[in-house]
Amino acid sequence: MNTSIHLALAGNPNAGKTTLFNQLTGARQHVGNYPGVTVEKKEGFFSHKEWKVKVVDLPGTYSLTAYSVEELVARDYLVNEKPDVVVNIVDAVNLERNLYLTCQFLELGVPLVIALNMIDAAEKRGITIDATELSRLLGVPVVPIIARTGRGVTELLDAAVAVSREQEQQQALLRYGSDIDNALRYFIPLIQENSLLAGIFPPRWIALKILENDEQIISRIMQADPVTGQQLLSRSENVTQHLRSTLDAYPEAVIADHRYGFIKSILRQGVVARAFNEDRLYASDKIDKVVTHRLLGPLLMAAILFGLYSFTFGWSAFLVDWLSLLFDAFGRVADAALPDGPIKSMLIAGVINGAGGVLGFVPIIMFMFFGIAVLEDSGYLARAAFMMDRIFHFFGLHGSSVMPFIVSGGIAGGCAVPGVFAARTLRSPKERMATLLTVPFMNCGAKLPVLTLIIAAFFTNHQTEYMFAATLLTWLVALLAAKFLRLTVLRGESTPFVMELPPYRFPTIRGLLIHTWERTWQYMKKAGTVILGISILLWAMMTYPGLPANQAEDFAAMRVRAAASPEQLEQISQQEAEAGLRNSIAGRIGLAIEPLSQYAGFDWRTNIALLGGFAAKEVIISTLGTAYSLGETDPENAAPLKERLASDPHWNRATALAFLIFVMFYAPCFVTVVAIAKESGSWKWAAFSIAFNTSVASLLAVTIFQIGLLLG
Amino acid sequence: MFYCLFGKGRGGCGRKKMRSSSIEMRPLSECCGCRRVRVCKILGDRSICGRMASLGVLPGAVLEPFCPSQGRRHCVVKVNGGTLSLDELTAANIFVEPA
Numbered sequence: 001m002n003t004s005i006h007l008a009l010a011g012n013p014n015a016g017k018t019t020l021f022n023q024l025t026g027a028r029q030h031v032g033n034y035p036g037v038t039v040e041k042k043e044g045f046f047s048h049k050e051w052k053v054k055v056v057d058l059p060g061t062y063s064l065t066a067y068s069v070e071e072l073v074a075r076d077y078l079v080n081e082k083p084d085v086v087v088n089i090v091d092a093v094n095l096e097r098n099l100y101l102t103c104q105f106l107e108l109g110v111p112l113v114i115a116l117n118m119i120d121a122a123e124k125r126g127i128t129i130d131a132t133e134l135s136r137l138l139g140v141p142v143v144p145i146i147a148r149t150g151r152g153v154t155e156l157l158d159a160a161v162a163v164s165r166e167q168e169q170q171q172a173l174l175r176y177g178s179d180i181d182n183a184l185r186y187f188i189p190l191i192q193e194n195s196l197l198a199g200i201f202p203p204r205w206i207a208l209k210i211l212e213n214d215e216q217i218i219s220r221i222m223q224a225d226p227v228t229g230q231q232l233l234s235r236s237e238n239v240t241q242h243l244r245s246t247l248d249a250y251p252e253a254v255i256a257d258h259r260y261g262f263i264k265s266i267l268r269q270g271v272v273a274r275a276f277n278e279d280r281l282y283a284s285d286k287i288d289k290v291v292t293h294r295l296l297g298p299l300l301m302a303a304i305l306f307g308l309y310s311f312t313f314g315w316s317a318f319l320v321d322w323l324s325l326l327f328d329a330f331g332r333v334a335d336a337a338l339p340d341g342p343i344k345s346m347l348i349a350g351v352i353n354g355a356g357g358v359l360g361f362v363p364i365i366m367f368m369f370f371g372i373a374v375l376e377d378s379g380y381l382a383r384a385a386f387m388m389d390r391i392f393h394f395f396g397l398h399g400s401s402v403m404p405f406i407v408s409g410g411i412a413g414g415c416a417v418p419g420v421f422a423a424r425t426l427r428s429p430k431e432r433m434a435t436l437l438t439v440p441f442m443n444c445g446a447k448l449p450v451l452t453l454i455i456a457a458f459f460t461n462h463q464t465e466y467m468f469a470a471t472l473l474t475w476l477v478a479l480l481a482a483k484f485l486r487l488t489v490l491r492g493e494s495t496p497f498v499m500e501l502p503p504y505r506f507p508t509i510r511g512l513l514i515h516t517w518e519r520t521w522q523y524m525k526k527a528g529t530v531i532l533g534i535s536i537l538l539w540a541m542m543t544y545p546g547l548p549a550n551q552a553e554d555f556a557a558m559r560v561r562a563a564a565s566p567e568q569l570e571q572i573s574q575q576e577a578e579a580g581l582r583n584s585i586a587g588r589i590g591l592a593i594e595p596l597s598q599y600a601g602f603d604w605r606t607n608i609a610l611l612g613g614f615a616a617k618e619v620i621i622s623t624l625g626t627a628y629s630l631g632e633t634d635p636e637n638a639a640p641l642k643e644r645l646a647s648d649p650h651w652n653r654a655t656a657l658a659f660l661i662f663v664m665f666y667a668p669c670f671v672t673v674v675a676i677a678k679e680s681g682s683w684k685w686a687a688f689s690i691a692f693n694t695s696v697a698s699l700l701a702v703t704i705f706q707i708g709l710l711l712g
Numbered sequence: 713m714f715y716c717l718f719g720k721g722r723g724g725c726g727r728k729k730m731r732s733s734s735i736e737m738r739p740l741s742e743c744c745g746c747r748r749v750r751v752c753k754i755l756g757d758r759s760i761c762g763r764m765a766s767l768g769v770l771p772g773a774v775l776e777p778f779c780p781s782q783g784r785r786h787c788v789v790k791v792n793g794g795t796l797s798l799d800e801l802t803a804a805n806i807f808v809e810p811a
Contacts, residue, residue: 094792095793096793097792100768100792213758213762249761250761252766253761256762256766257765260773390786390800497798498767498797498798500767500797501795501797
């Protein structure tokens with residue numbers, strides 16, 4: 001007997017899918033993307049009794065019509081992968097809205113079980129739901145659960161297993177009024193006779209999607225059979241014209257109206273009983289009165305962001321110190337155990353200093369992600385998006401741009417790569433492009449260690465304030481850049497913003513830890529693979545070809561002459577190391593651009609680090625570390641990079657500030673550039689982003705450095 | 713099985729086109745202070761109308777404006793038990809009457 005089950009979790013956004021997914025799989029989950037798109041795909045495995053279950057957390061959707069990428073992905077997964085059972089998570093507090101998607105699952109004829117989630121929250125609001133009656137009326141099992149605590153999950157899985165073993169699934173057939181029903185009666189035989197999309201979608205469902213003007217279905221039909229497709233479209237157009245002239249509504253509105261009517265008719269048959277008046281303001285509404293208030297809301301949002309920074313940098317400090325000590329210890333062990341030579345140099349300067357410099361910031365990233373997860377899971381981020389929408393519209397962006405900005409590091413600590421991909425949810429091409437091009441300005445997790453290092457070295461007494469100011473500045477520059485783009489190369493109309501505000505909820509510790517770990521692990525994997533490789537490559541670029549033979553002989557002769565003086569010997573070694581670095585491949589590039597970069601206060605070593613930063617921003621630190629360690633007489637006993645920079649004659653506060661600004665705004669890392677090229681469909685825009693961002697960064701850095709020089 | 717459902721009892725003002733011209737309709741963006749309103753008509757792009765319909769904002773639906781900022785043209789409305797935030801442009805395209 002086959003004991004494996006393929007289960008898909010589906011439902012509205014904020015219905016509790018991910019909470020249930022985490023409850024079922026714990027840490028046994030894998031996060032990736034759906035093929036060809038960048039919507040996150042979560043897969044996990046668990047056992048239930050004798051069954052081995054593969055579970056997939058589908059993206060949250062309100063319907064199965066192609067209004068968004070998420071809806072397309074969820075629908076395609078259900079029809080292409082054909083899971084053995086679909087668990088539709090329904091928010092018991094918001095039953096009417098959630099059952100709208102359920103109607104479409106019933107029409108699609110998927111093997112369905114309804115998980116009536118947050119039944120405790122519904123009870124607190126005085127809502128009693130008769131699950132048995134609801135199950136009887138819908139014709140599918142309905143199991144009340146509380147995903148946060150796991151209550152009812154065993155019963156839900158029992159029901160899911162039973163449904164997955166059933167051979168036949170019945171397709172629900174809703175009536176949509178005479179106009180639509182007559183059209184369906186015309187469409188269905190035509191679809192069946194011509195086997196349009198046969199075996200993929202039920203004929204009645206295809207007919208409904210044609211009437212709903214579903215672009216993907218229509219396109220597939222036109223590809224499969226243009227003649228029949230045209231016949232169907234022509235009739236659909238007649239129905240649309242008729243409904244527009246009589247009801248002043250499109251067919252999809254009439255269809256939605258009947259679906260909601262069906263839901264209401266079910267709920268009124270003794271399924272839902274309310275103890276309180278429906279007009280009552282609940283805690284969530286009362287909180288919103290304050291949190292989204294025109295004056296109080298932004299103040300509260302600034303305070304929350306500042307609190308997030310204090311939490312991140314204050315609470316993670318002791319872990320950062322511990323990791324720093326750990327990597328120092330690794331360096332000492334390698335120094336004692338290995339003979340002098342290129343391998344030892346590579347291991348200490350390239351691997352330990354490089355990867356250690358990046359991994360040492362894992363605690364900061366981890367605390368930051370934890371803070372973001374709290375805001376996300378509590379429902380606050382949606383309010384932040386709502387409040388930011390007016391501002392975004394003013395700058396020619398869309399309210400939905402907030403999420404790509406936040407993901408990219410709007411609340412510092414994100415990554416521009418998923419941020420670029422998150423911009424896919426934007427429908428308007430120009431707003432999407434403006435978002436794609438400006439999200440790399442945000443302070444991603446990779447820039448954070450650089451900012452932290454420089455601020456700690458040069459602005460020690462005001463670290464939190466400087467970090468906070470850096471975040472505000474990134475927003476300002478990004479928004480101004482967006483406005484500039486929308487007034488010039490991306491001129492065009494704005495599109496509307498519609499978003500559901502989920503009720504405020506207490507996040508679960510389990511959910512927060514899983515979210516934090518997932519994101520931190522992704523950062524660590526990046527640091528441990530790509531960054532380590534680049535760090536070694538850069539070490540090689542900074543080590544080879546080394547000094548020419550005649551110069552090496554000159555230094556050897558100088559060393560013999562100064563044998564009696566340890567101070568002179570140290571000086572000679574420093575000069576030799578610096579000469580070696582200058583002669584390296586990276587040194588030559590850094591030197592070549594120094595005549596230009598000096599206007600921003602950057603010497604050739606800084607240039608090398610910034611070049612490395614194009615590969616990945618984290619590399620800036622490891623490159624600076626390697627560059628300055630190689631310049632020391634004894635690299636293994638070099639002072640920490642922070643102190644080294646603070647004491648370097650080439651660095652002062654003006655240089656540090658110009659460097660900070662340049663790092664924040666210059667060309668995105670190459671992974672982001674590739675993502676922009678992929679998402680925009682053109683390398684022209686990728687090249688534009690490199691040139692545009694570097695121009696903005698150069699302008700700002702030079703201005704700041706020159707002002708700094710004038711002010712002394 | 714066939715379900716019989718005709719949205720009976722909803723009595724939307726947009727249900728009969730002739731009726732919508734005889735009543736006082738206002739854009740939702742001007743109704744933040746209203747207690748309950750009924751959607752009469754939604755203007756704009758077809759896909760936006762379709763998306764709004766799937767969220768329950770369709771002719772005949774009753775909305776409960778909930779505008780925390782009191783006067784902000786961005787609207788928050790409660791519909792079908794959920795809370796939706798709408799920008800000024802969207803709210804201006806939804807014509808409503810007192811419910």
